[in-house]
Structures are given as C-alpha cells and as structure tokens.
Amino acid sequence: MTGPRYTPLVASLPATVPFVGPETQERTRGRPFRARLGANESLFGPSPLALAAMTRAAREVWKYGDAQNHDLRAALAADLGVTPENIMVGEGIDGLLGYLVRMVVAPGDPVVTSAGAYPTFNYHVTGFGGVLHKVPYAGDHEDGQALLDKAAEVGAKLVYLANPDNPMGSWHGAEKIRAMIEAVPEGTLMILDEAYIEFAPEGTAPPIDADDPRVIRFRTFSKAHGLAGARVGYAIGAPPLIAAFDKVRNHFGMCRISQAGALASLQDKAWLAEVCAQVADARARIARIASDNALSALPSATNFVAVDCHADGEFARRVLRELAELDVFVRMPGVATLDRCIRVSAGPEDQLDVLEEELPKALAAARG
Amino acid sequence: MTGPRYTPLVASLPATVPFVGPETQERTRGRPFRARLGANESLFGPSPLALAAMTRAAREVWKYGDAQNHDLRAALAADLGVTPENIMVGEGIDGLLGYLVRMVVAPGDPVVTSAGAYPTFNYHVTGFGGVLHKVPYAGDHEDGQALLDKAAEVGAKLVYLANPDNPMGSWHGAEKIRAMIEAVPEGTLMILDEAYIEFAPEGTAPPIDADDPRVIRFRTFSKAHGLAGARVGYAIGAPPLIAAFDKVRNHFGMCRISQAGALASLQDKAWLAEVCAQVADARARIARIASDNALSALPSATNFVAVDCHADGEFARRVLRELAELDVFVRMPGVATLDRCIRVSAGPEDQLDVLEEELPKALAAARG
Known part of the structure; x- marks a missing residue:
C-alpha cells in the first residue's frame, strides 16, 4: 500500500510556502498582533x-x-x-x-x-x-x-x-x-x-x-x-x-x-481617492516615526514604506523579531542590500500609534 | 512583435470550457431564466x-x-x-x-x-x-x-x-x-x-x-x-x-x-437537515411531474433527478432546447445511453411550478 506517484517535478519541489500569514504567526505566538502592518493590506477597509x-x-x-x-x-x-x-x-x-x-x-x-x-x-x-x-x-x-x-x-x-x-x-x-x-x-x-x-x-x-x-x-x-x-x-x-x-x-x-x-x-471613485489620501498621510507619519528614531524612510509610491535601519540584514531581522515580540506585525525584504530595511504598511492613526510606541523599544532591544 | 511562446502542451489545448454557465446563456438569449434548475445549486439557500x-x-x-x-x-x-x-x-x-x-x-x-x-x-x-x-x-x-x-x-x-x-x-x-x-x-x-x-x-x-x-x-x-x-x-x-x-x-x-x-x-446541523428534507420532497415532486408526462424519474441520492425521456439523446437534447426556449434552465448527460435523460435540480415549489407548467409544452414541441 503506497501513496500516489507524484510527477518527478512535484516530487522535487520543496514544501515551502511563499509567505507565513499573520494568523499563522498569531497561533504560533499564542496571542494576536496589536498592529497588523506587514501584509500591505488596506487597513482603511473596503468602500x-x-x-x-x-x-x-x-x-x-x-x-x-x-x-x-x-x-x-x-x-x-x-x-x-x-x-x-x-x-x-x-x-x-x-x-x-x-x-x-x-x-x-x-x-x-x-x-x-x-x-x-x-x-x-x-x-x-x-x-x-x-x-x-x-x-x-x-x-x-x-x-x-x-x-x-x-x-x-x-x-x-x-x-x-x-x-x-x-x-x-x-x-x-x-x-x-x-x-x-x-x-x-x-x-x-x-x-x-x-x-x-x-x-x-x-x-x-x-x-x-x-x-x-x-x-x-x-x-x-x-x-x-x-x-x-x-x-x-x-x-x-x-x-x-x-x-x-x-x-x-x-x-x-x-x-x-x-x-x-x-x-x-x-x-466608488471618491472612496478610492480618500483611501489614497489617507495612505499618503500614513506614509508621511511613518517617515516621521522613522526619523524620530534616527532611521530613514525611502520614498514610496505604494501603501507601505521601506524604512532603512542603517545597518545590515541581521540587524533589521532583529528589529523585526523584537517588533513581533511587542505585537507589531511587519515584514522586510529578503536579500541584501534591500534587507537593511523593514517594510511597514500604511494604516490609520491608532495602528501607527502602536508602531510609534514600540519601535524605540524594538530598536533598543535589537541594539542591546 | 509576436505573442508569448506557450508551452507545447498549452498550445495544443482546445479553448473549450467544461460548462457554459446560466448567466452566459442568459446573455446569449437576451432574457433571464424563470427556473434555474440546471447547475445542481441549492435553491434553498445558505444557512x-x-x-x-x-x-x-x-x-x-x-x-x-x-x-x-x-x-x-x-x-x-x-x-x-x-x-x-x-x-x-x-x-x-x-x-x-x-x-x-x-x-x-x-x-x-x-x-x-x-x-x-x-x-x-x-x-x-x-x-x-x-x-x-x-x-x-x-x-x-x-x-x-x-x-x-x-x-x-x-x-x-x-x-x-x-x-x-x-x-x-x-x-x-x-x-x-x-x-x-x-x-x-x-x-x-x-x-x-x-x-x-x-x-x-x-x-x-x-x-x-x-x-x-x-x-x-x-x-x-x-x-x-x-x-x-x-x-x-x-x-x-x-x-x-x-x-x-x-x-x-x-x-x-x-x-x-x-x-x-x-x-x-x-x-448549523438543523439547517442542513432541513435542506435535505426539502430536497427529498423536491425529488418526489420532480418524479410526479415526470410520470404525469409519461417520463420516468431515476432513483436519486443527490439534489437532482435524472429524468428518462424514453427516447434517444437527440430527443432529450430537443427537450432541453425547448425548455430553454420556455425559460427553464436544466442540463443533461453528455453520452449515450445516459443522454436519454435530462437532469433537473431540486428546488422550492415556485421553481418546480414553472417546470410543471412548461415541461408538457417542451415535450410536445420536441415531439412535433
């Protein structure tokens, strides 16, 4: 009694997934994120x-x-x-x-x-x-x-x-x-x-x-x-x-x-315009939060901002891990030298309040 | 300037689709169906x-x-x-x-x-x-x-x-x-x-x-x-x-x-049980409608009934076409000898009323 005979191609494929979703991370952590700023979703919601x-x-x-x-x-x-x-x-x-x-x-x-x-x-x-x-x-x-x-x-x-x-x-x-x-x-x-x-x-x-x-x-x-x-x-x-x-x-x-x-x-073109305006405001606030922490926001034409942590990928990965410990979900690029950055999705004020509060702690922990 | 180079397999595939949906048929016909009994959907709706x-x-x-x-x-x-x-x-x-x-x-x-x-x-x-x-x-x-x-x-x-x-x-x-x-x-x-x-x-x-x-x-x-x-x-x-x-x-x-x-x-197990009871009633009524028209309903363990039209596939296809003319959407098996049947989905009384009203006309037209 054996299993199916996979195609040689499928048999050779790794069982990796392109992304680990935030719900999966929450189950692993055993508690929810307070800020969901990692998947470039539109936290401003649908029309x-x-x-x-x-x-x-x-x-x-x-x-x-x-x-x-x-x-x-x-x-x-x-x-x-x-x-x-x-x-x-x-x-x-x-x-x-x-x-x-x-x-x-x-x-x-x-x-x-x-x-x-x-x-x-x-x-x-x-x-x-x-x-x-x-x-x-x-x-x-x-x-x-x-x-x-x-x-x-x-x-x-x-x-x-x-x-x-x-x-x-x-x-x-x-x-x-x-x-x-x-x-x-x-x-x-x-x-x-x-x-x-x-x-x-x-x-x-x-x-x-x-x-x-x-x-x-x-x-x-x-x-x-x-x-x-x-x-x-x-x-x-x-x-x-x-x-x-x-x-x-x-x-x-x-x-x-x-x-x-x-x-x-x-x-609903009016809704779309309003969302884009809110995203522009959020990008500006993420840039302020970054500079308040001696980091730099890259210019963005999207609903997220890549924030340069001014060090190597290992440091940015530590920042990411510390942010997750503090219940902030963000992601980051996967290869050098892009991986000197973390990637933060635009969100409404209350979500960015959490980022503003926790980022200094995450940076301190990553440096310590 | 040429198009993409498809794989040999995809280049060889026909552009057929497995099913023509009822909305597609309605657009072709230029008017909606009165009875949607062809796709084995649950007309009793969700819980x-x-x-x-x-x-x-x-x-x-x-x-x-x-x-x-x-x-x-x-x-x-x-x-x-x-x-x-x-x-x-x-x-x-x-x-x-x-x-x-x-x-x-x-x-x-x-x-x-x-x-x-x-x-x-x-x-x-x-x-x-x-x-x-x-x-x-x-x-x-x-x-x-x-x-x-x-x-x-x-x-x-x-x-x-x-x-x-x-x-x-x-x-x-x-x-x-x-x-x-x-x-x-x-x-x-x-x-x-x-x-x-x-x-x-x-x-x-x-x-x-x-x-x-x-x-x-x-x-x-x-x-x-x-x-x-x-x-x-x-x-x-x-x-x-x-x-x-x-x-x-x-x-x-x-x-x-x-x-x-x-x-x-x-x-919602109660809803599921209720739907299954309504489907059983609908199957019984489809069988009565069939026998009233000198056709035979096959026994069914599903939410549809195959109705034997007691002739060949060509006749059943004519019945199907005539039913569509009368705004009743049903489907039928694709190969002989199964294609002596038409396939009617279970539905609530008002939908089966339409079938009861139109089936005799469709049969007469198909025979004429």
Whole structure:
C-alpha cells in the first residue's frame, strides 16, 4: 500500500510556502498582533458601496458565480478604455500569475526577475519547473536595463517587473516603462505588476496599448480597494493572450460575493481617492516615526514604506523579531542590500500609534 | 512583435470550457431564466448562520484570508473524526481537482474515469497532458469493477468515481465502495468525489480511514450547504498527500468571507437537515411531474433527478432546447445511453411550478 506517484517535478519541489500569514504567526505566538502592518493590506477597509453589494450578494451565494466575470470585465474595460476581451479576472494576482506561468513555462524554461522581488511569482515559476535568473536591484529600484539584458541573454519566456515596486516602494516613470516594453526581446513576455498603481503619482503607468502582445499588466482589488480577502485580481493584455487563460483556469473559481464587491468598489471613485489620501498621510507619519528614531524612510509610491535601519540584514531581522515580540506585525525584504530595511504598511492613526510606541523599544532591544 | 511562446502542451489545448454557465446563456438569449434548475445549486439557500457570519466577515475583507484555513480544517476534522492534517481546503472541488491532477499527472500519464462522468475532472487531466481512458456505465451506475480493471490494465495514476454519481444521481453502498478501495491497483490513487454525500441514504459513505494512501475524498459546501458561489471544497486524505498540496496551491487563494461562511454553516446541523428534507420532497415532486408526462424519474441520492425521456439523446437534447426556449434552465448527460435523460435540480415549489407548467409544452414541441 503506497501513496500516489507524484510527477518527478512535484516530487522535487520543496514544501515551502511563499509567505507565513499573520494568523499563522498569531497561533504560533499564542496571542494576536496589536498592529497588523506587514501584509500591505488596506487597513482603511473596503468602500461602503462594496460592503453593501457584498451583503446583498451573500443572499444569492447559493448560485455559482458568473464564469465569464462579464459585468466586472465590462466595467473594467470601460474604465481603462479597452475592450472586455483585453481583461481576464482571477483569484487575485497570485492566481493569475499561476495560470500565466503554467501557460508559458515548461520545465527548464528561463525566466527573469529581480533578486528580492515578489516571492510568489518565483514560487509559481519553480512550481512549473522554470529556471529563475535573478538580476540585482540598482540601488533601491528594479533595474530595467539589467532585466532586459538578462532576458535577451538567456532567451527568457517571461520577465517580471513590478511598478511601483514591492518590497521597496520605489517606482519608474511611465516613459521609462514604455521604453522597456519597446525593448522587450522577441519571444519574451513582460509581466508588468501594477498592484500598487493607484497609490503612485500621475505619470507612473504608461498608456495601455491594448493589442501589444509583448506585455501583460496585472492589477488588483487587494490593495487600494481594500478587498484583499475577496481575492479579485485582473490582467490586461492582448486578446489572444487573454483568451488563452480559458484553456487552463478554474472557470467557476471566482467567489460570487467578491465579484459583486469588486464591481461596486469600481464605482466608488471618491472612496478610492480618500483611501489614497489617507495612505499618503500614513506614509508621511511613518517617515516621521522613522526619523524620530534616527532611521530613514525611502520614498514610496505604494501603501507601505521601506524604512532603512542603517545597518545590515541581521540587524533589521532583529528589529523585526523584537517588533513581533511587542505585537507589531511587519515584514522586510529578503536579500541584501534591500534587507537593511523593514517594510511597514500604511494604516490609520491608532495602528501607527502602536508602531510609534514600540519601535524605540524594538530598536533598543535589537541594539542591546 | 509576436505573442508569448506557450508551452507545447498549452498550445495544443482546445479553448473549450467544461460548462457554459446560466448567466452566459442568459446573455446569449437576451432574457433571464424563470427556473434555474440546471447547475445542481441549492435553491434553498445558505444557512442564516452562514449569512450572518459572511456579513460580519465582509467588514474585515481588507485582510487576506488565513492561508492555512486553520479554523475550518479544525472544525471539519472534529466533525469527521480525523485530524486537521487529513484536511485540505480549496477553491471548490474544481480547484482541488486541478491541484491534485497537477501533482500526479505528467504528459502521457494514464487516468481512468467513466464515459459521461464529471467533465471538469477531464478538463484538468487534459490540461496537464494526461491520457483519459473511459469505461462505460453499467446501466445508470458507474461500474466500479470496470474502472479498477481498466486502471490495472493501463497503469492509471488516478481513477475517478463519484458516489453518489453526477449526472445520474445513482449510488453504491458503503460496502461496495470500501471493497473498491481495497482493490485499487498498486500505484493508482482513487478519487472518491462525495460532493452530494449529504443527500445520500445512511450507509452510502464508507468509514473514513484517515491514513489510507490509496484514496482521496472530496466534499464541498457548494451543494447541501448552499454556498456554491463561495467556492469552498475540501479533500480528506492521508497526511503526506494532503501536505503535498502545499507545494502547488495558491496559498492565499481562499476568500475570507467564504471561510467564515463555511465555518458557520458547519455548525448549523438543523439547517442542513432541513435542506435535505426539502430536497427529498423536491425529488418526489420532480418524479410526479415526470410520470404525469409519461417520463420516468431515476432513483436519486443527490439534489437532482435524472429524468428518462424514453427516447434517444437527440430527443432529450430537443427537450432541453425547448425548455430553454420556455425559460427553464436544466442540463443533461453528455453520452449515450445516459443522454436519454435530462437532469433537473431540486428546488422550492415556485421553481418546480414553472417546470410543471412548461415541461408538457417542451415535450410536445420536441415531439412535433
């Protein structure tokens, strides 16, 4: 009596997870966090319109969701000035990245990303047997030219860039991104992850060229829209690429309540503007807290701030551990030299009060 | 400027979808259905406890869901007399089937199922390059012995059986299923899909042997619990197999609102019993409507009834089309001789009133 015969690829995969969630940490610790500032969630919550729509939709949750995500795709297309055939909706950007990697990456295929960029993308690439080639950041920015050079060198099927960037919060202007798309090597698809785009200054997102087969853009309701737990992301791309998702996706995989929430949230532009204003205030306060403690906040176009602890990764990891001891959940970049920073999500005053109170203690403990 | 280079497997896949959803049909038709009796949803709705829990959870939807599904797995384990390490929660059985197939099936690997059984399983097997071997039903039942014989003959990695069965509503007793598990060929994993188990007579589900590596069982909140749109399914299996899902799944893929709804629904045993009683009444009424029209209802252990139209598949397809013209959404089996039937979901009186009113007209039109 033996177990199943896994594929050689799956048998070879490690049992690691891309992230340990805050609930998992709370169970390990045996007590809850007082400040939840580690997952770049929107502590300002969802739009009241989205809440009302989700409450209404719950009464019809006995129905499967619309497999075509028709209404949400139509609304997104109208907003973006493209057609619904340019839009694929899925179970968060994470889910869509998994589908895309499956569509393009066979075992041994080369893929390019930055060392220290989004771990869940790497998880999917490894999970389908792809070979990751990582280029370093240029300072605290992803290095567009190095990414393209490496993609050309290895014949990459995918090259990944987040703009604005996670975990550093840095960003490139639209012109630079536009030039990158123009220079993508033949046969390489560029993934432009714009999860944080709503927080970025005007002129960060290049215009959408809806039929450009060289790039696929990802956006989400998890960040500015405050719907992380609803799991709604979307891709914007050329129609043949968008249609190809239908070959592999879980067609009835979307939660009906989430579809309704995202659709309603899209109508509430005032809420979105208000959240972005609150995030800007929170970033400024995190920067003040940092400088009050002789640390430096990096400029951010996102809903989080990378705070430079002015020492090495070992020190920042100690700060992180001490903050957790003091019931403050934050995360940090995974590679040097980015890992001199801790990454703090924007939050309302009461959450940042906890940070302000506990950070000096954590720093003292980390130094002692 | 070309598009992405798809994997040879994905390039070869057809762009078909396993099911056309009722919303898609309504958009094509240009008007809504009056009776939604085709997707085996629970028209009796979710538990009021689940509704209240989902409304509460919506206010915290800015948080990602718990990636470990800890509370739901603990509650399911307690209910089933197993440990949480025996339970994997995922985005419906469809989502979990996709992960399992990916874990086990490499291109060219043999998989066994019944001709006419669940199309979404076949979609996943084809999607990962598996080779499907189909055995016929024995009458209106899946043929356990033929499935095992074929699995041994081709060296199948997976063999799929639904008990009770979809689309026929038939079932085998626990002893027969238990004997099948004992006879599963070495190196084959049996998938026991128990999506409809709550509707079946006592003695349909064999006892759960939580460490048996030869079988993985799937259950869902989409049917009796009335939460199809929430997308919550679960697998019960040996801990090493359950742990292997962590290598490939979308760890943060579960909707937080759905997690809360499923957990609350699990506590509402009275609601579940009430739904099952209403489903039994609805099955009896569908049988009466069938016999009033000189058709025969097959015995059912599910929340739907296969109605034998006493002619060939071409006739049943005409009945289906005519019912759709009359705004009644039902589905039917896809292969002969099962396709002499149409498949009608249980529903409350007002929905079955529509069926009772329209079925004679549809039959007359199909005969004319």
